[in-house]
Amino acid sequence: MTHSENDSVTQPGNMPPHLHEDPFISKLPWEADVVAAIYLIIIGFISTFGNGYVIYKSIKQKNKLKPGELMTVNLAIFDFGMAAGGKPFLIVSCFAHRWVFGWIGCHWHGWSGFFFGCGSLITITFISLDRYLKICHLQYGFRVQRRHAFMCLSFAWLYAAFWATIPLSGWGKYVPEPFGTSCTLNWWLAQASVNGQVFILSILFFCLVLPTAIIVFSYVKIIGKVKLSGKEVAHFDTRIQEHNLLEIKLTKGHIRDQRCQSLRSD
Template sequence: MALNHTAPPPDERRPPYLRDGDPFASKLSWEADLVAGFYLTIIGILSTFGNGYVLYMSSRRKKKLRPAEIMTVNLAICDLGISVVGKPFTIISCFCHRWVFGWIGCRWYGWAGFFFGCGSLITMTAVSLDRYLKICYLSYGIWLKRKHAYICLAVIWAYAAFWTTMPLVGLGDYAPEPFGTSCTLDWWLAQASVGGQIFILNILFFCLVLPTAVIVFSYVKIIAKVKSSSKEVAHFDSRIHSSHVLEVKLTKVAMLICAGFLIAWIPYAVVSVWSAFGRPDSIPIQLSVVPTLLAKSAAMYNPIIYQVIDYKFACCQTGGLKATKKKSLEDFRLHTVTTVRKSSAVLEIHQELCVQLKGAFGYCTGERWIISSPLCQLLCIHTFKIISLSFLFKPQLCYSSAFFQ
């Protein structure tokens, strides 16, 4: 049965802090609300400008965006939606020392925050899978095109809309947070009925546990792949050790992405789970506001992690290619083979050229660049660029853009 959107839920489905007194009155002091209001204002401004800048820069090269960059644009849209649609409600309520938008506004705010937050998390999951496939399974990385990215976007928004709309049609609800100036999913439903427990468990698994597991798995595998490739590179030429700094940078980015998500959302998830299945009254209201404020900051630093650092790497990659181009060509020796089907000969020549060109090598069959040797795949991924050599048709050197992105 659908819920009445102009009235609070029945008393038996309401937590104790909503049964007694005004549920929209702030349970914090005036000073605490002012601090929270100023904090959210700063976060909102930085997030709006940061994500707006990402969208502006992306719009200038929208026809050249790669699949991973399209996902990054979607992440910026989600974070911008949280900042523009959601944060003003909480900021105004903090400065008014109470939630001033009633039950309709509470459900709208809860839906918008959950919708864009879920979309942001699933987008990060898609980005991690894209990076994982491109590094650990090269053939799949080559196969992924822009059209697949747009299909993925449709799935992301449909996924978020499905889970966030369920509380509006009677499966769950949105309610004020314990401190009174914000709204979220009504986690107390798990304490009220078996149906509420099933709903909350599904939300936790499909909108938190599963995406988190995919993100962690993807970046752990990426780190392991890069580390194993660095050992193989070092076995062939000591000069390849100079590119070890790129491995360290990749590791740092992966750890920042995982740590940023965990730091922002896990404390909030822990408090929410405790409210659903533990003893919610044992959590001080003044303490419950901290995880909420921390989670709301994710929209600010996501564009920094996904965009600014990625652009920095792209600049470093371009600079490194120009710096090593002359020296690499001085040591270059052209090799040819009669056919690419002689796997042993191709592997031997690939190994030599990969070492001489600092791990960047490919060959051309018609119009498609291929890296057949697993060793060369690791080397090229390790250096994040390809110096492509066409020795089957036109003996010449040509340079491609950064392979990793």
């Protein structure tokens, strides 16, 4: 897509301060962009290969996967999508020292980054809840079946798609980031209007604060349960040791009494 074709696409209003000039030119030194591109190539290759391998292995035994394993595979899919769907655009733009895919590419890059990132966080949230139930509430944890896992994962995809698509429908926008080689949500809308503030606060709460709070709650409870179980095991071991010592003392006393009786009889 040429620069003239990029300009033909309607540009969003309420532009942040760094977009008053050319929004697609990099604000970083060319050397910094090259270093960033090389770093992203390495990280992207590792992420794509690692998550791709997990997905491949899970496909071969898909009917044997347990609910927790299904959630882990779903996390790998989101991370794979993040690496394969967004990083190539960023790498090419870093080498070009500017965003070269225009506003349409900017909207796709912003959407895909938000979609896969949000989906990954929601999946981690369900993984933490699954572990919380299985460790802290065994009577409920072992009732989680594959169908429950599929329901949770379907919700994660729909949830991420909903919040990622809202900016494309007019409430919020995707714009180039300050350094000019990638795109993200227009966080500066919070300074533009009350409607923008509501949008940003909604995104932060439903896509960051709420999932993070659930994750923290789950693992705090798990840690508390593990510590309590450790104390109970230690107390149980102490009682066993005390019981064994008592038996040893009673046995020794019984043997001593028998010896005394035998000496008296002699």
